[in-house]
Amino acid sequence: MILSLVFFTFSFIFYILTTAAYAGYWAFKKKWLGQTATAMAFVALGSTTMILISRAGESGHAPFSNLWESMVLFIWATNAGYLLMEYRHKFKAIGTVVMAIETLSMLSASLLPYRFKSVEPLNPALQNKWKWMMDILSTWGLEKYAIGWLDFHVFTTFIGYAGFAIAFGLSLLFLWKFRAETRNVTNRFVEAFPDSKVLDEMSYRAIAWGFPFLAVGIVSGAVWANYAWGQYWAWDPKETWSLITWFIYAAYLHARVTRGWRGKRAAYLSIIGFAAVIFLYWGVSFILPGLHAYA
Amino acid sequence: MAEKANEAAGGVESRWYRTLGSRIWYFLNSLKLTLFILIGLAVTSIFGTVVEQNQSIEKYIEAYGEQWTSFIYYARLQDMYHAWWFLALLAMLAVNIVVCTFERFPPKWKSLLNHRNDKFDPRLIDKFSHHETVRLNESADTVRAKLEGVLKKRRYGVDSSGSGKEFHLYAWKGRIGRLGSDFTHISLLVILMGAIIGSYYGYKDFTGIIEGKSITVPQADFKLRLDKFWIEYYDTGQVKQYNSVLTVVEDGKDVFQKQIWVNEPLYYKGIRFYQSSYGQAWNKVEEAEIALKLKAKDSLEESFRVKWDSVEKVPGSKYSVKLVGFTGDFAYDEATNTVFSKSPEPNNPAINIEIYDGDKLVSTPWLFMKYPGIFPAIPDSDVDMVYIGHKGLWYSGISINKDPGTNVVWVGTSIMGFGFILAFFVYHRRIWVYIKEEGGSTEVKIGGTINKNQLVFERDIKELTDSITSDSASRGR
Numbered sequence: 001m002i003l004s005l006v007f008f009t010f011s012f013i014f015y016i017l018t019t020a021a022y023a024g025y026w027a028f029k030k031k032w033l034g035q036t037a038t039a040m041a042f043v044a045l046g047s048t049t050m051i052l053i054s055r056a057g058e059s060g061h062a063p064f065s066n067l068w069e070s071m072v073l074f075i076w077a078t079n080a081g082y083l084l085m086e087y088r089h090k091f092k093a094i095g096t097v098v099m100a101i102e103t104l105s106m107l108s109a110s111l112l113p114y115r116f117k118s119v120e121p122l123n124p125a126l127q128n129k130w131k132w133m134m135d136i137l138s139t140w141g142l143e144k145y146a147i148g149w150l151d152f153h154v155f156t157t158f159i160g161y162a163g164f165a166i167a168f169g170l171s172l173l174f175l176w177k178f179r180a181e182t183r184n185v186t187n188r189f190v191e192a193f194p195d196s197k198v199l200d201e202m203s204y205r206a207i208a209w210g211f212p213f214l215a216v217g218i219v220s221g222a223v224w225a226n227y228a229w230g231q232y233w234a235w236d237p238k239e240t241w242s243l244i245t246w247f248i249y250a251a252y253l254h255a256r257v258t259r260g261w262r263g264k265r266a267a268y269l270s271i272i273g274f275a276a277v278i279f280l281y282w283g284v285s286f287i288l289p290g291l292h293a294y295a
Numbered sequence: 296m297a298e299k300a301n302e303a304a305g306g307v308e309s310r311w312y313r314t315l316g317s318r319i320w321y322f323l324n325s326l327k328l329t330l331f332i333l334i335g336l337a338v339t340s341i342f343g344t345v346v347e348q349n350q351s352i353e354k355y356i357e358a359y360g361e362q363w364t365s366f367i368y369y370a371r372l373q374d375m376y377h378a379w380w381f382l383a384l385l386a387m388l389a390v391n392i393v394v395c396t397f398e399r400f401p402p403k404w405k406s407l408l409n410h411r412n413d414k415f416d417p418r419l420i421d422k423f424s425h426h427e428t429v430r431l432n433e434s435a436d437t438v439r440a441k442l443e444g445v446l447k448k449r450r451y452g453v454d455s456s457g458s459g460k461e462f463h464l465y466a467w468k469g470r471i472g473r474l475g476s477d478f479t480h481i482s483l484l485v486i487l488m489g490a491i492i493g494s495y496y497g498y499k500d501f502t503g504i505i506e507g508k509s510i511t512v513p514q515a516d517f518k519l520r521l522d523k524f525w526i527e528y529y530d531t532g533q534v535k536q537y538n539s540v541l542t543v544v545e546d547g548k549d550v551f552q553k554q555i556w557v558n559e560p561l562y563y564k565g566i567r568f569y570q571s572s573y574g575q576a577w578n579k580v581e582e583a584e585i586a587l588k589l590k591a592k593d594s595l596e597e598s599f600r601v602k603w604d605s606v607e608k609v610p611g612s613k614y615s616v617k618l619v620g621f622t623g624d625f626a627y628d629e630a631t632n633t634v635f636s637k638s639p640e641p642n643n644p645a646i647n648i649e650i651y652d653g654d655k656l657v658s659t660p661w662l663f664m665k666y667p668g669i670f671p672a673i674p675d676s677d678v679d680m681v682y683i684g685h686k687g688l689w690y691s692g693i694s695i696n697k698d699p700g701t702n703v704v705w706v707g708t709s710i711m712g713f714g715f716i717l718a719f720f721v722y723h724r725r726i727w728v729y730i731k732e733e734g735g736s737t738e739v740k741i742g743g744t745i746n747k748n749q750l751v752f753e754r755d756i757k758e759l760t761d762s763i764t765s766d767s768a769s770r771g772r
């Protein structure tokens with residue numbers, strides 16, 4: 001039995017339970033439920049980390065080389081980002097939405113056909129490691145686990161995606177809460193969430209994290225391409241779509257900072273941005289021709 | 296009167312001219328234009344990802360039909376990212392950035408430098424979205440000292456004024472964060488510049504080099520020699536890696552040697568050399584194998600080998616042979632009377648030899664591996680030569696790439712990274728405090744602004760207030 005798949009199954013179950021715990025907290029506002037939910041989110045994070053670690057052990061390289069592995073990375077980053085946000089802002093009900101996104105991602109990863117999941121040795125053209133890192137790791141004979149530009153590229157890009165996913169969840173919540181506020185609807189489900197203004201601000205903060213990380217992802221991809229092909233930019237569909245997505249979020253930031261777009265319009269732009277992320281991540285791989293095998 | 300009319304006319308004229316100028320300036324200075332360009336670039340870029348770029352016209356016709364293909368060519372969608380209108384959008388982005396920076400940066404810079412001179416009215420404190428008012432049973436000076444201490448510990452710069460029973464404090468932090476957007480914008484200009492430099496002064500080339508041979512590198516003052524080329528295999532027989540050992544030769548001296556393989560290029564003086572392919576040379580061989588044929592017996596004598604460009608005595612005859620030519624896929628151009636290779640594939644290999652009788656050149660025939668004996672090697676002779684085989688020469692296919700803009704692009708991206716850190720993670724905070732002692736108690740008004748991340752600042756102000764109230768009994772709002 002492959003260990004990473006065992007951890008995957010365990011994590012999947014745990015994300016479902018965590019979502020339920022957050023939903024329970026949201027509905028009943030019991031403090032112990034909220035604490036349980038957070039504790040469970042930590043367990044889920046640990047278990048997701050174990051998927052990645054065991055995968056690295058099984059394949060002998062950084063675990064970011066196929067669609068399934070990248071989904072796990074996305075789930076990991078979103079969870080970590082969410083917990084950081086919860087720690088800083090102390091709003092737990094939001095976890096319901098984020099964990100629902102996590103569960104859906106788990107589900108879609110588990111539905112992937114086998115060829116996107118299997119442990120594969122790296123195609124020679126993709127092998128590239130930082131020498132300084134190999135030198136350090138070789139002290140313990142672990143140099144095969146050194147990473148290179150390609151791994152760095154995938155990792156930073158996915159932190160960016162995670163930021164945008166959280167912003168997307170917050171924007172949806174914002175729209176719902178805002179509607180309730182303008183219609184003067186009050187019930188305990190609506191009450192559990194912070195004011196729409198706060199949701200709007202938090203959504204912006206999530207994008208303020210995602211945007212530079214996507215930028216670093218794009219640039220490190222260009223560094224890698226320059227190294228491998230002598231050309232840092234080739235207008236390949238994946239590259240272009242990452243730029244498109246980046247421009248949409250740049251438009252979001254500008255509209256917000258310079259034209260005072262807050263609230264609804266900002267939320268719609270953030271949702272459009274996330275639609276672009278999904279297309280960038282899945283759509284381009286399956287629909288458009290290009291160099292990137294996945295992600 | 297006439298003078299006035301003239302003046303008026305002149306006024307109208309200059310006004311027309313100025314109006315147009317200022318309208319253009321206003322247009323270019325507008326942040327609506329920024330949004331328009333950003334969204335415009337995002338939306339138009341989509342076309343280029345849907346329509347596959349730089350394909351042959353037949354492919355487009357097959358995929359889209361004639362009418363759409365002519366539209367694609369009309370709109371230049373087949374090479375969209377180099378189409379004039381796309382480049383115009385990019386140029387517009389650059390101009391927009393330049394104009395906006397030109398307009399906004401100087402006043403911003405001035406106000407950042409002179410921020411301490413801002414006059415401040417204590418009544419405004421209550422108008423901030425983040426503010427607190429507390430009343431304490433301590434003297435004004437004690438409160439001032441305490442607040443100053445707390446603010447300094449939190450690495451704020453602090454100015455205080457006033458004396459006795461009334462004080463003003465002004466504290467600030469993270470001013471440089473305001474410059475984040477400017478660094479980001481300048482970095483975009485730098486990156487664009489790098490791209491332009493690359494497309495003007497860079498080039499891409501490909502060459503095959505045979506072991507031991509050198510090539511002259513275009514636009515460079517050095518040569519490149521291939522010392523060795525070999526292919527590594529896995530045990531299963533799959534190719535593991537292609538390797539070349541290259542030496543840079545400058546002024547006739549070897550200056551640098553490196554083994555390259557796929558994804559591990561050689562970099563020298565701004566030019567990169569990549570292992571990109573390999574193959575057998577089509578105009579040269581290492582040696583050829585030839586056999587003498589006695590026409591009378593219609594049988595081959597034992598074969599012999601002749602090295603490239605060298606002479607070999609033919610055993611059992613009075614002749615000797617020199618190997619002077621090879622072509623992998625023989626073709627003959629009647630117009631120019633020359634031999635050439637139709638393709639790099641060894642479809643119809645032929646060698647060219649010179650045959651000597653003693654010192655006398657008797658003939659220079661082409662021999663064909665696949666068609667032995669179609670032309671006699673030596674006219675009117677009782678022997679013939681048969682080309683049996685050869686040992687090919689491998690060449691290593693090297694891509695040559697020069698892009699002097701690349702480093703400019705990396706400088707730009709570093710500036711951008713710096714700009715992002717400032718723009719997103721360094722917040723400009725300003726806090727004003729008004730302290731007034733009256734009738735045994737002191738009223739403290741604290742308020743301030745932050746340029747972004749309001750949520751953090753709300754907590755900052757709370758903590759600041761708590762720091763002076765925590766050990767003081769009375770606290771009112």
Ligand code: HEM
Nearest residue numbers: 250253254257258329332388391392395473476479483718
């Ligand atoms: C068309 C040219 C552009 C113009 C005229 C422009 C103008 C501006 C202005 C006036 C600001 C606000 C300045 C401030 O808050 O101090 C700003 C902020 C910013 N701009 Fe641009 N911009 C342009 C293009 C871009 C592009 C293409 C990017 C990157 C993709 C970018 C990245 C940023 C960032 C990161 C900020 C800070 C946003 C924030 O604080 O949340 N800008 N821009």
